[in-house]
Amino acid sequence: MDASLYKPYSSPDWTDWKWQFRNRITRVEELEKVITLSEAEKADISRCLKTFRMAITPYYASLMDPTDPACPIRMQAVPTINETRVLPYEMEDPLNEECSSPVPNIVHRYPDRVLFLVTRQCSMYCRHCTRRRVVGEEDGAITIAEVDAAVDYIARTSQIRDVLISGGDPLTLPDAVLERIIERLRGIDHVEVIRIGTRVPVVMPMRITPELTALLKKNHPIWINTHFNHARELTPESVKACADIVDAGIPLGNQSVLLRNINDNTETIKELLLGLVKARVRPYYLYQCDLSRGIGHFRTKVETGIEIMQNLTGSISGFAVPRFVIDAPGGGGKIPINPEYIVSMDDKEVVMRNYKGDLYTYPQPIDLQKNVPT
Numbered sequence: 001m002d003a004s005l006y007k008p009y010s011s012p013d014w015t016d017w018k019w020q021f022r023n024r025i026t027r028v029e030e031l032e033k034v035i036t037l038s039e040a041e042k043a044d045i046s047r048c049l050k051t052f053r054m055a056i057t058p059y060y061a062s063l064m065d066p067t068d069p070a071c072p073i074r075m076q077a078v079p080t081i082n083e084t085r086v087l088p089y090e091m092e093d094p095l096n097e098e099c100s101s102p103v104p105n106i107v108h109r110y111p112d113r114v115l116f117l118v119t120r121q122c123s124m125y126c127r128h129c130t131r132r133r134v135v136g137e138e139d140g141a142i143t144i145a146e147v148d149a150a151v152d153y154i155a156r157t158s159q160i161r162d163v164l165i166s167g168g169d170p171l172t173l174p175d176a177v178l179e180r181i182i183e184r185l186r187g188i189d190h191v192e193v194i195r196i197g198t199r200v201p202v203v204m205p206m207r208i209t210p211e212l213t214a215l216l217k218k219n220h221p222i223w224i225n226t227h228f229n230h231a232r233e234l235t236p237e238s239v240k241a242c243a244d245i246v247d248a249g250i251p252l253g254n255q256s257v258l259l260r261n262i263n264d265n266t267e268t269i270k271e272l273l274l275g276l277v278k279a280r281v282r283p284y285y286l287y288q289c290d291l292s293r294g295i296g297h298f299r300t301k302v303e304t305g306i307e308i309m310q311n312l313t314g315s316i317s318g319f320a321v322p323r324f325v326i327d328a329p330g331g332g333g334k335i336p337i338n339p340e341y342i343v344s345m346d347d348k349e350v351v352m353r354n355y356k357g358d359l360y361t362y363p364q365p366i367d368l369q370k371n372v373p374t
Helices: 015-021 039-049 072-077 144-155 176-186 210-217 236-246 266-279 302-312
Strands: 106-110 113-117 162-166 193-197 220-226 252-258 282-288 323-328 331-338 342-345 348-353 359-361
Touching: 106 144, 113 144, 144 176, 144 302, 162 176, 176 193, 176 210, 210 236, 236 252, 252 302, 266 282, 266 302, 282 342, 302 323
Parallel strands: 113 162, 162 193, 193 220, 220 252, 252 282, 282 323
Antiparallel strands: 106 113, 323 331, 342 348, 348 359
16 A cells, blocks of 8 residues: 555654554554454454554554455454463463573573574564563663673573574664664674564564665674565565665575464465565564463464465476574474375485476495405
8 A cells, every 4th residue: 555545544654664663563553554453353453452562563553454354464453352362371581582591681502502682662562472582671771780781691601602683573673772782792702693673664664764774784794584474565665674684785585474364375485585586685484473471362273384385386496495494392393294295215215206206216336345246
């Protein structure tokens, strides 16, 4: 939707990310100016907001179909009564991050890398968020003392070579605050790579300013992963934001979540993946939806993801196919879930099935030292 048609929030400041952030939709009274809501829907949203907050940037709200509750943009942004239905196996902390946290705001699960949670706020609170136990509960960054403690842990833990800055969304921080954090990490000799996890190219693309890309560029190597779930999110504005990131020499990847009735079929995922690579964004992960409280209505069967991956294999270029993973409940880390292509394997040969279902045989290598003719 053209911003000029977005009457409730049309403004000459539309392209100012700070204006977008200040004018996020957080209440039902604001939301009903943008989309059609029945009295029952308004009551259900109000009930949901007693537990989980809502925040939608005007930009992302402008992408919603105002009359269709099944709009894939709307479903990611607008609360429903389903979020109040907590299933027996759902958890506050499904990835057991708190038990992998040696100091506050650091998750150290893998030997050579850590997750550094620098803020508890996002420009939009996705309804399928896995970290909803903390994100959105309070709008604010961590304190200077908390930053100091986290950076100190990284500095004295020499095996850490890779730091993923996340939250919340770190690109909601002012440039000066973000730069101070990055420069402190860059000053640690054993930190080789800094990564940033952000959804602002999707929900608030005007945040990707020349000033931001300049400060990131001077602190290379920087990598960024973003979070597109549907091709409708690949607007001219978001594609430009991605281009600006890549043009600054920053590798840009994408992590999607498989969401029921939003992107849980091959054609929808294929359209997204092809749109991403056209925008110079490398598909990285396709996640099975986590076991966070109140998001059971978004989960698909695991077989759905396996079928999508099988259908994608051979039908689009390999570099456009992400890895389908389950972030194991309880803190087991990311586990790839793949279609089964090995039919049988022994010392003599491997029998394989290709993407069409045809069978092929690959001979196992022989020990040439034992099979030299006499």
